Every structure is written in structure tokens, then in C-alpha cells.
Amino acid sequence: MTTTSHAPVVQLSNVSKKYDDYLAVDDVSFTVRSGTVLALLGTNGAGKTTTIDIATGMMHPTAGSVRLFGEDPHTDRAQVADRIGIMLQDAGFFDGLTVGETIDAWRRFTPRARHRDEAVEMVSLHRQLGTTVGRLSGGERRRLDLALALLGTPDLLFLDEPTTGLDPAARHQTWELLSAMVDDGLTVVLTTHYMEEAERLADEIAIIDNGRIVRLGPLADFTTGCSTRIDLSLRCADDAQRLALAAGSNATVDGGRISLTTADPQPALLDLLRWAQSAGLEFESIRVGASTLEQSFLDTITEVAR
The missing domain is CATH 3.30.70.100 (Alpha-Beta Plaits)
Structure with a gap:
């Protein structure tokens, strides 16, 4: 975790998303500054994934505005796409391709792509390079997800439940990798159900409930007190x-x-x-x-x- 505070990289202002009579995201606002980590926490169905989809430009909000590096990620996708990495809960791999073939395929349309060997080494998948994706364990698939999210050397990384299915050793290795990258200037927006993960990585915490941010502030505000x-x-x-x-x-x-x-x-x-x-x-x-x-x-x- 870092305490660096620089220019805003992510800005959500009064963002809402409505489906018919259901308000999935309700007037959400937060800012993430360069080289810091925001952990978005909430129960299942609270609106975390929808908020991430809007923040990445994959979904257009019903109301409000989103800016990544000062640009609208939905309407100005080309201006920000090369600078962001996204790790969703399910990337939709082709099970018949090997790990190496999957990374090579993604490298063809990823600017600033890392070398394949570097990508697999970061997430400790070098031994699975020739294994087909369909034969990977759930944890190994999540590590491949992360490798692809980091493939383009992003300045901003969105992580949606990044360590689900990982064993404790792999989870700690992932935290160490991400912490080192944040120290080097990477900005991260993270959703997680692992509170230890948020404590380890986050500078700021946002708790979302029924689509609304109900508490937002520095990590220390949530963990420091007399209780x-x-x-x-x-x-x-x-x-x-x-x-x-x-x-x-x-x-x-x-x-x-x-x-x-x-x-x-x-x-x-x-x-x-x-x-x-x-x-x-x-x-x-x-x-x-x-x-x-x-x-x-x-x-x-x-x-x-x-």
C-alpha cells in the first residue's frame, strides 16, 4: 500500500444506472488519484460490478459522468483503452487454446504488450505454458486473467474479485506483485470480498450498499479507533x-x-x-x-x- 497522492486518474461524479424500475447504481461519486488503490466493498448485489462496468466504459450510465485520465471512457474509448487493464470475474477464454497460445493471441491486439515469458512469470504460470485453458484449475485461470489484464503495461488497472479461487500462497504472491506495481505508479480500482486483501492493498475504501456509497475515506478511518x-x-x-x-x-x-x-x-x-x-x-x-x-x-x- 502507498500513501502517494497525485492527480486524479478516475473520477465518477453522481453516476447512476437504472434498469426499468431498478436502480442498480445510485448517485455514486469517487475519485482515485495516481499511484493509489481504491477498494470498492459491498455485499453480493450491492452494485460493485455495475459500477466497475460503468467506470471502465463498458456500460453507459443513465446519469452522471465518468472520466479516466480526463476522458470519457465510453465515448472516447480510443483515448484511454491503451492505458487501462481490466480483470473481470469471467474473461471467457477458449478452452482449447494453451496458456501460451492465449497470451500470444492477446498480444497481437495489445499495444505495449509484455513478452509472453514475462507475462507468465509475473503470475507463476510458466509451468502451465503448454496446458490448455480447459485443464487449468479455477485459481490458475484467475492468474491467467491477471496476466492478460497486465499484458499491456497499464497505467490504470480494474480488478473485479482478483483472487477468488486462489490458494493462500498464490493470493499473497498476487498481493506482493500488485503492491510493487502500485509503488511504481500503477493506479488500481479493486472489488473484493476478502477484507484482508483490501487492508493489504487499499489506500481508500468505498462501501457500497443498494447502489449507493454509504461510506468513503482513507483505510485508516476504517481500522483506527478505540474499539x-x-x-x-x-x-x-x-x-x-x-x-x-x-x-x-x-x-x-x-x-x-x-x-x-x-x-x-x-x-x-x-x-x-x-x-x-x-x-x-x-x-x-x-x-x-x-x-x-x-x-x-x-x-x-x-x-x-x-
């Missing part, structure tokens, strides 16, 4: 429910796991430990830490729903 998260685990779900009732309404239960946030963690934890001891219960695990982006996201969505 502390306590996570407890018990073997029995019924015991977890009993303990949650003792903890009060701030606690949430998922099976045998209990989570709560508090501004005063020490007395809260001591109360839980005393109650558990008196009830003859043993915790399988206890974790105490600063409030995370995930918790901040859940709190925001819950507050909006009220």
Missing part, C-alpha cells in the same frame, strides 16, 4: 449461546464462536472468563485484537440497514 475485538471459541454451540447472553447484546454467535467489540476489553474479557469458569466451560481459543476492516464493514452495513 477492540474479542473472539472466543467453544466446542458446543449451546454453550456459546449461553455465554453470549452473559456478554450482552454486543456479542454475535456463529456455531461455537463468539465475537464482540468493546472500548474496554480487559473487564469485558475478565467477566467472560469468570462466567465460563463458574459454568465449568473451557475455551478452545481466545483472540483479542484491534477492530478490523471486516468489523468496520459489518458495522457500517448493519447501521445502514437500520
